[in-house]
Amino acid sequence: MINLILWLLARMQPLIRAAGADYGQLRAIVQVKLMMDSRRNTVNLGRYGKKANEESNNAFLKTLAIYAVLGSLLSIGMLGTPEPGVLFFPLTLQFAYIMALCALTLISDFSTVILDSSDNQIILPRPVDSRTLWLARIVHISSYLTAIALSISLGGLLVVSYRFGALAGVVFLVMALLSAVLMVFLTNVFYLVLMRFVSEEKLREVINYVQILMAILFYGGYQILPRLMNTNEMFSRALPHEWWHFLIPPMWMAGAVNLIVKPAIDTTHLTFLLLALTMPILGLWAMNRFLTGNFVQQLNSLDQERQPAVRKDASGMKPVSEQNRGNLVDRLSGWLTRNPLERAAFGFAWRITGRDRKFKLKTYPQLGFALAYTVGMSFQKMGGMFYLFALYFAGIYVMVAQLQLSVSDNYRASWVYGSAPIRQPGDVLVGSLKALITKLLLPFYILIASYILYQFGLDKIDDVLLAFSNSLVMLMSSALMSKRYMPFSIAQDALSQNNTSRGILIAAVLGVVGLAHFGLTYLPYGVWAAIPVSVVLVIYLFSQYRKTGWESVEMGG
Numbered sequence: 283m284i285n286l287i288l289w290l291l292a293r294m295q296p297l298i299r300a301a302g303a304d305y306g307q308l309r310a311i312v313q314v315k316l317m318m319d320s321r322r323n324t325v326n327l328g329r330y331g332k333k334a335n336e337e338s339n340n341a342f343l344k345t346l347a348i349y350a351v352l353g354s355l356l357s358i359g360m361l362g363t364p365e366p367g368v369l370f371f372p373l374t375l376q377f378a379y380i381m382a383l384c385a386l387t388l389i390s391d392f393s394t395v396i397l398d399s400s401d402n403q404i405i406l407p408r409p410v411d412s413r414t415l416w417l418a419r420i421v422h423i424s425s426y427l428t429a430i431a432l433s434i435s436l437g438g439l440l441v442v443s444y445r446f447g448a449l450a451g452v453v454f455l456v457m458a459l460l461s462a463v464l465m466v467f468l469t470n471v472f473y474l475v476l477m478r479f480v481s482e483e484k485l486r487e488v489i490n491y492v493q494i495l496m497a498i499l500f501y502g503g504y505q506i507l508p509r510l511m512n513t514n515e516m517f518s519r520a521l522p523h524e525w526w527h528f529l530i531p532p533m534w535m536a537g538a539v540n541l542i543v544k545p546a547i548d549t550t551h552l553t554f555l556l557l558a559l560t561m562p563i564l565g566l567w568a569m570n571r572f573l574t575g576n577f578v579q580q581l582n583s584l585d586q587e588r589q590p591a592v593r594k595d596a597s598g599m600k601p602v603s604e605q606n607r608g609n610l611v612d613r614l615s616g617w618l619t620r621n622p623l624e625r626a627a628f629g630f631a632w633r634i635t636g637r638d639r640k641f642k643l644k645t646y647p648q649l650g651f652a653l654a655y656t657v658g659m660s661f662q663k664m665g666g667m668f669y670l671f672a673l674y675f676a677g678i679y680v681m682v683a684q685l686q687l688s689v690s691d692n693y694r695a696s697w698v699y700g701s702a703p704i705r706q707p708g709d710v711l712v713g714s715l716k717a718l719i720t721k722l723l724l725p726f727y728i729l730i731a732s733y734i735l736y737q738f739g740l741d742k743i744d745d746v747l748l749a750f751s752n753s754l755v756m757l758m759s760s761a762l763m764s765k766r767y768m769p770f771s772i773a774q775d776a777l778s779q780n781n782t783s784r785g786i787l788i789a790a791v792l793g794v795v796g797l798a799h800f801g802l803t804y805l806p807y808g809v810w811a812a813i814p815v816s817v818v819l820v821i822y823l824f825s826q827y828r829k830t831g832w833e834s835v836e837m838g839g
Contacts, residue, residue: 301570311418350436354437357438377461378532381531384461387430388466428462432458432459435458453541453542457558476492615628615713623710624713627712634770635717648683649683656675673734674756679726680723707832711761744810
């Protein structure tokens with residue numbers, strides 16, 4: 283893959299030099315970045331650690347294969363049957379899917395690449411200007427995003443080429459690639475503009491919450507908006523063109539392909555084609571021309587992580603809000619924990635999960651996805667046991683948060699667990715898990731349950747209570763059956779090796795618990811009778827988890 287990207291880069295030398303960058307320097311930077319991407323981080327923590335095996339990382343290729351399968355199924359469903367005259371709306375949905383997934387990938391996976399300035403210490407002392415460094419970042423990101431866009435659009439390319447000819451397929455492919463370029467432009471514009479107008483002290487925090495919000499909006503909009511539309515009518519009737527269609531990028535791409543498919547050479551379709559071809563390129567040109575002057579300097583200052591100064595009032599005391607926040611955590615830990623070590627782990631996990639930006643970025647969007655999915659499915663007026671599915675959905679997403687609880691960029695500091703006089707690591711595991719349940723699962727579950735009770739009536743309160751207790755059973759069962767790590771003690775690379783087996787465990791536990799609950803709804807007072815049984819099981823599982831010894835704990839990558 284690296285050789286292919288470098289070969290394509292060589293064909294683009296005139297464009298790179300026209301953009302004001304040094305081709306030799308750019309090629310060298312991109313080559314090093316791609317080589318570093320293929321390496322795996324390892325850590326050795328002495329008697330508590332385990333060194334990972336050196337092996338090639340093919341996770342990205344597996345991801346592309348999954349995207350290709352999902353994209354093909356979507357393309358066959360949307361583009362396989364509609365007549366050419368009504369293909370504009372299905373094509374719009376196809377390109378909206380491509381753009382949404384590319385944008386989500388940029389927000390969740392490549393934001394750290396865009397904003398990373400760790401290489402500045404090596405590159406800045408050399409005679410490398412900001413434009414060359416910025417273009418190297420864009421090429422690096424675009425190489426992966428192009429592969430993602432190609433995998434998603436593979437099914438659509440085959441369907442369009444088979445039904446409407448090779449020319450239509452070529453246009454579809456070009457529009458898919460331009461969709462990825464447009465998302466690179468829009469995402470970078472957002473970051474660069476934000477870097478100019480937000481103070482450096484608040485920038486990372488603002489970006490983190492905007493990333494979370496955008497991820498929720500992209501996913502929620504894609505789940506909810508199609509359910510608000512009459513898609514059957516739109517798939518069977520030609521969609522009349524309106525002026526506001528020229529403001530929606532997926533419609534530019536759809537109109538350009540529809541020009542060949544229909545065929546329809548008119549002012550409307552030619553305008554769509556012009557916008558689709560010019561806006562992504564003009565966007566990158568404008569960003570290269572106007573927004574990258576002090577890009578590297580801003581990144582360099584952004585990388586200087588400052589420890590937040592503890593503000594004090596005139597009397598030398600901490601602000602009242604910080605005192606109240608600390609008192610709340612202390613009170614909760616006093617109520618919910620059994621010993622000092624568990625209490626300390628509760629406060630530690632509570633505070634770190636509120637400060638770690640990557641933890642929030644990995645977990646908070648998942649909770650928003652669950653809420654959007656629940657609301658979106660309720661629009662379909664699904665009866666029966668839909669509300670049970672929604673209630674257990676909350677527990678599934680908190681399992682994702684529990685998985686991320688063991689991950690940290692500063693995982694090498696986990697040597698402190700081995701040096702501290704901790705005889706029973708299970709107390710640390712239980713305390714941190716209780717913090718996660720109290721901070722994430724409980725408020726989020728109350729929100730979902732309130733919506734369910736509003737939609738289906740207060741008589742579902744027994745299902746709400748049993749589902750919450752069963753969610754704790756699922757969470758504890760997953761924690762007991764999977765590998766156990768101390769909080770914030772491993773790298774993300776090490777954790778990703780166990781995702782498949784953990785997913786199978788979660789699916790198995792969910793299936794057993796969910797089906798048992800569904801069956802109890804047919805028995806008189808069956809759900810009420812099961813609640814105390816489930817609570818006792820939760821208590822038992824917590825006690826077993828608390829008994830975890832050092833021989834059962836794995837640390838390091």
